[in-house]
Amino acid sequence: MSIGSRAARVSSRVARALALAGLAWTLAACSTTGRSFDTSTMNRIVPGQTTLEQASRILAAEPEHVYRQRDGSALAGWTHKASLVTDAVYFRRELWLRFDNTGRFQHVVDRVNVHGETGQAAEPVSLTEPVAASLPKAVPADFPYGPDFGDGPVAVYPVR
Numbered sequence: 001m002s003i004g005s006r007a008a009r010v011s012s013r014v015a016r017a018l019a020l021a022g023l024a025w026t027l028a029a030c031s032t033t034g035r036s037f038d039t040s041t042m043n044r045i046v047p048g049q050t051t052l053e054q055a056s057r058i059l060a061a062e063p064e065h066v067y068r069q070r071d072g073s074a075l076a077g078w079t080h081k082a083s084l085v086t087d088a089v090y091f092r093r094e095l096w097l098r099f100d101n102t103g104r105f106q107h108v109v110d111r112v113n114v115h116g117e118t119g120q121a122a123e124p125v126s127l128t129e130p131v132a133a134s135l136p137k138a139v140p141a142d143f144p145y146g147p148d149f150g151d152g153p154v155a156v157y158p159v160r
Contacts, residue, residue, distance in 0.1 A: 037061040072101030
């Protein structure tokens with residue numbers, strides 16, 4: 001056996017050992033906590049309608065934390081944190097939702113790196129009045145409006 005081939009084998013083994021050590025260090029430096037959750041269909045979470053169980057299905061994950069109150073209401077939190085190379089690269093997402101004592105979603109309490117909005121509860125339309133009367137009225141932005149303006153509720157939309 002020649003000295004050159006022996007040196008090549010030793011060099012190859014050292015390179016493999018260094019590669020395995022580097023891989024082990026990289027994997028040891030990664031950590032995650034919580035569960036990944038999906039907010040792409042968050043608009044399906046509607047105040048007064050969506051239950052905690054339905055919200056869990058919509059977000060595709062169970063909440064990490066559920067804090068129940070004496071009155072029956074609850075605060076539910078979905079959290080997911082990931083770290084690469086021990087805090088050199090850090091990713092954090094949180095969503096905290098409040099549910100009332102009947103188990104229905106009320107509002108978003110807090111969010112971190114969560115995009116998207118919850119749905120809006122549909123307001124019932126009175127069948128006794130004409131549809132045109134229930135539509136909002138547009139008011140110019142510079143109009144001096146006040147609570148005593150007009151003959152009923154007015155929605156004010158700025159005109160550009």
